[in-house]
Amino acid sequence: MADTPLVEMRGITKRFGGVTALSEVDLTARSGEVLAIVGDNGAGKSTLIKILTGVYQPTEGSIFIDGKEVSFASHAESIEQGIDAVYQTLALADHLDPAANMFLGNELTKKVFGITILDNKRMRTETERVLMERLGVRLKSLDAATESLSGGQRQAVAIARAVYSEGLRVLVMDEPTAALGPQETARTLKLIETLRDQGLAVILISHSLDDVFQVSDRIHVQRRGRQVGVVKTADSSTQEVLGLIVGAEEAA
Ligand SMILES: Nc1ncnc2c1ncn2[C@@H]1O[C@H](COP(=O)(O)OP(=O)(O)O)[C@@H](O)[C@H]1O
Ligand SMILES: [Mg+2]
Known part of the structure; x- marks a missing residue:
């Protein structure tokens, strides 16, 4: 099916003992797009992508690649399926x-x-x-x-x-510009565009809405472990996304 997303995470819940880090989160990512994931500290961004990259296993929920269900017992297994990550610490x-x-x-x-x-x-x-x-x-x-x-x-x-x-089909980047100055940030955003134009799905976690609005095609917003909205960047605004991050009731 032409419309099947490259990556689909469905109903992902992750508990660490008594802490629910993620609650029934859905996420999709397509080839040739940059999907940004935003949200306050503790919103579950890193946990979500660690599940996608096989570092953690979900408590509930499923992952599909090209519509086929997969499960990753380790990061090596996600790499085998074409999903890798570059962390802020770079390793x-x-x-x-x-x-x-x-x-x-x-x-x-x-x-x-x-x-x-x-x-x-x-x-x-x-x-x-x-x-x-x-x-x-x-x-x-x-x-x-x-x-x-x-x-x-x-x-x-x-x-x-x-x-x-x-x-490699999916590259996850967790806060790639957090430690960079403006010039290097611009170069990194350009790199992200280059990879997208080569047909990769790039998943970008970022605190910088400037970066996110410059480079992403869609924005997935997490709040307190839940997915509270997915917007098309071109149809949205910083204000709308901030409202989703903070929550309408708190913002009012
Ligand atoms: N290994 C872990 N053990 C216990 N709690 C965790 C662990 N990893 C994350 N959490 C908790 O899960 C929630 C989401 O964390 P995280 O995914 O790191 O958020 P973000 O990346 O959006 O800042 C937080 O409440 C955090 O304390
Ligand atoms: Mg994080």
């Missing part, structure tokens, strides 16, 4: 160079006289290629430790690692 090994980070745990090797060794040259050219072809990014230096790169370039390396896996 990069700062003392290693960008290519080593790209291939961390997945190193390319070659055989020399029957002995398997790391293929550093290929890892480096592949890193350069993916950064340029997929993200339009050229790093200042491929030799330097990743910690010497700017925040935006470090993020490009983390994204490149995710998009390097052929089957």
Whole structure:
């Protein structure tokens, strides 16, 4: 069916002991769109995407990919289904160079006289290629430790690692611009558009409604563990979304 969403989460409830973090949440995401998730602290944004990326398992509810029900026992299983995430903390090994980070745990090797060794040259050219072809990014230096790169370039390396896996279809980004200045924020938003134009579904969690209104196609609003609205960005306003985040009764 042409209209089947790439991702559909239906009736997701998550309890941690006595705490209900999510209550019957529905979420859909389509190829070639940026879906923003917004809401106050504790609204359940991170928990929702951790369920989508296999970090947590839902207490109730189902996940469908292309209309087919799936369940993820681990993050590795969500990656197998084409769903990966880049977290604010980025999880990069700062003392290693960008290519080593790209291939961390997945190193390319070659055989020399029957002995398997790391293929550093290929890892480096592949890193350069993916950064340029997929993200339009050229790093200042491929030799330097990743910690010497700017925040935006470090993020490009983390994204490149995710998009390097052929089957990637959904990229989740949890507060990608929280630690960045205005220039790097603009670059990151551009990266998000680039990935969307390549047909990925990008799910962007953000506190910045400026960012959200600049880059998203739809906005999913969470309040106190519930989905309280989904709007088309082009038809909505900061005011409307703020009203949903805070709740009409509290805002009145
Ligand atoms: N591992 C956990 N154990 C217990 N409670 C949790 C855990 N993770 C999240 N919560 C609770 O679930 C609710 C939603 O949290 P979270 O998804 O992190 O919200 P957000 O990302 O929107 O700030 C909060 O009340 C939080 O305290
Ligand atoms: Mg969070």
